[in-house]
Every structure is written in structure tokens, then in C-alpha cells.
Amino acid sequence: MTEQKLWELIKKICHQTQEGKITWDATVSKNRFQTAFPKFTVEIGEYETSGQYGEESMDYRLTINDESGKALESISDVDVQTKITPTLPPGRAFATMRDLYNNARRRALGVDAAIDALLSSLEEDS
Amino acid sequence: MVPVLETTKQFAKEWGNIASLAGVLISIVGFTLTLIGVIKSRSAAESAKSSAAEVRQKLAIKTSLVDLTRVASEVEELKLFHRANVWDALPSRYTSVRRNLLVIKETYANLSRKQKTDIQGVIGQFSSIEQIVEKALASRQDPPDVPTLNRIAAEQGDKINAILVSIQQTIGE
Numbered sequence: 001m002t003e004q005k006l007w008e009l010i011k012k013i014c015h016q017t018q019e020g021k022i023t024w025d026a027t028v029s030k031n032r033f034q035t036a037f038p039k040f041t042v043e044i045g046e047y048e049t050s051g052q053y054g055e056e057s058m059d060y061r062l063t064i065n066d067e068s069g070k071a072l073e074s075i076s077d078v079d080v081q082t083k084i085t086p087t088l089p090p091g092r093a094f095a096t097m098r099d100l101y102n103n104a105r106r107r108a109l110g111v112d113a114a115i116d117a118l119l120s121s122l123e124e125d126s
Numbered sequence: 127m128v129p130v131l132e133t134t135k136q137f138a139k140e141w142g143n144i145a146s147l148a149g150v151l152i153s154i155v156g157f158t159l160t161l162i163g164v165i166k167s168r169s170a171a172e173s174a175k176s177s178a179a180e181v182r183q184k185l186a187i188k189t190s191l192v193d194l195t196r197v198a199s200e201v202e203e204l205k206l207f208h209r210a211n212v213w214d215a216l217p218s219r220y221t222s223v224r225r226n227l228l229v230i231k232e233t234y235a236n237l238s239r240k241q242k243t244d245i246q247g248v249i250g251q252f253s254s255i256e257q258i259v260e261k262a263l264a265s266r267q268d269p270p271d272v273p274t275l276n277r278i279a280a281e282q283g284d285k286i287n288a289i290l291v292s293i294q295q296t297i298g299e
Contacts, residue, residue: 025247027254028271028278034250038231038242041250067228067246069253 003084006075007093010062013042014100017107024104033104040072041065044101047076060097183236187293190234194290197226201283208276211268213259220256224249236296241289248282255279 013035016022024033024044032045043063051057063074075084080093106112200223207216231237231245255275262269269275 025251025281026278027251028258028275029254030274032254034247034254036243036247036250038239038246041246041253043250043254065250065253067231067249069224069249069256 006062006073007080007084010075010080010096010100013062014096014103017100017103020107022107024108026108033101033108035104039067041069044097044104046101058098060094060101062097062100184297186234187236187297190230190236191290191293193226193230194286194293197223197230198283198286198290200226201279201286205276205279205283208272208279211272213263213268216259217256217263220252220259224252224256236293237289241292244285244289248285251278251282 013022017024017035022035024035027034027043029045031047032043034041034043036042041064043065045061045063047059047061049057049059059076059078061074061076064072066072077093077097080097081088081090200219204216204219204223207213207219227245227249231242231249237245255278258275259269
């Protein structure tokens, strides 16, 4: 039940990030981004892992921290796909969490704002 | 003898009626005065209660300003410690910043949801920094990427200062 709720939470955070309703911040680790709520913080991170045949691949992990900053729960896309919702179409958890990571990164680093400013600058020049 | 008795009886009856009427009137006036007194005292009590609440709120705002200013100074000190590579002394200081912020967040009801969220974000960032420094200390190395560490610490200081300014502005309202 908790696992199902976690997957619901990931989808909801992903959706609200796409809509720009959630603010993300960079952290000291360049591959981790954080968003805060009044009583919790949530981190999304990208980690290199070795695959079954030794090939390098990326995992995405979402961590929920309590008020003091202690990790309460941490879940990767592999956990979601294999343990929590095995009925999901293959790669769905990976794609969702990768999208969340990429959107969080863009929001935290202000990539969208930079692209908008560049486009506007190019339009003024032409 | 009988007419005297009749006259006396009539006289007593009239005065009895007048006395009853006066009694009723006095009761009504007395009740009204009592009611006015009760309303006045209740209004005074409510006014005093409201004034006390206002004083309490102003005091809470001023105390939150003092506490936030202290935390902002602690964060500034952290940056100096980072630059001076005094890593051993830092974990306890990160903990102190996090604890103080947690107390501020839980104590002051006047903080907005956004301010509480920002404070929680600062707590999360210092928790991440603390983990990195603790790992470095355990492996007897300096933490990697000190400039990033200081940039993130500076951003947290800016957030605390923004909350401070916002609270200061509410004092004048």
C-alpha cells in the first residue's frame, strides 16, 4: 500500500513539476535536486550503475526527508518497476523518474528562463 | 368605625399597588443597569484580551527576528569555516543551524507557508552538506568542491535574510 502511494507521489510530483507548480533547487551534489514542503524535503538524484552485463546505466532515486533532514524513504526507478508495480509497462518507471529529474534540473538551474531570454534576444537582433 | 376601616383599607390598597409598580420599575432599571455593566465589563475584558494577543504577536515577531538574525550569522560563520578548511568543527555547527531553524519554524505562528517551506529547504540543504562533510571526515579527506559548498551555503543565507526582511516589513503594518 505504501509502495503504491509512493508511485502515486512520484507521478504527482512529476506532473506538478511539468506544470511549474513545484520549485526545485540545486544541492551540493551536482546530480541531486531538492524541493521543499513545510514539513518535508524531497530529493531526486541521478546515479551511475553497472548493468547486468557490466554496462553503465543511469538510475533515478527519489528520497523523502523529514523535518530534521533525515531520510525517511528512498526509492529508485528499479524498485518501482520491479517491486512496487510489476504490472507497469517496461521502462515506464525509468521514463517517469528520468523526466522528473530532467525537469527538476532545468527548473533548479534556470535552463528554461535562459532559453527564453536567448530566444527573445535573438528575436530582437533579427 | 366601619368607614374609618374602609378608608384605611382603600388607602393601603392604593399604596400597595403603587409600591408594587415601583418595585417592578426598580427591578427593571436595576436589571438594565446590571446588563449594561456586564456588557461593558465583557467588552473591556475582550479588549484587554485582544490587546494582550496583539502584544504577544508583536513580541513573537520581534523574537523571531532576533532568532533568524542569529541563524543568519551562524550561516555566515559556516562560510568562513569552509574557506579556512576547519572541517572538524563543522558538523556540530550544521546541526545547530538545523535545530535552530526547526525551532523557529515550529515556534512562530506568524510565518507564512512559503516562509516555512523555505526554512525547511534550508534545513534540507544543510543536512546534505553535513552528510558530505561527515563522509569526508570519515575518510580523512577534505570535502570535494568547496566553492559549490559555499555557494549553496550562501544561497541559504540569502533565503534566511529574505525571510528576515519580509518579517521586518510586517512590523510597520
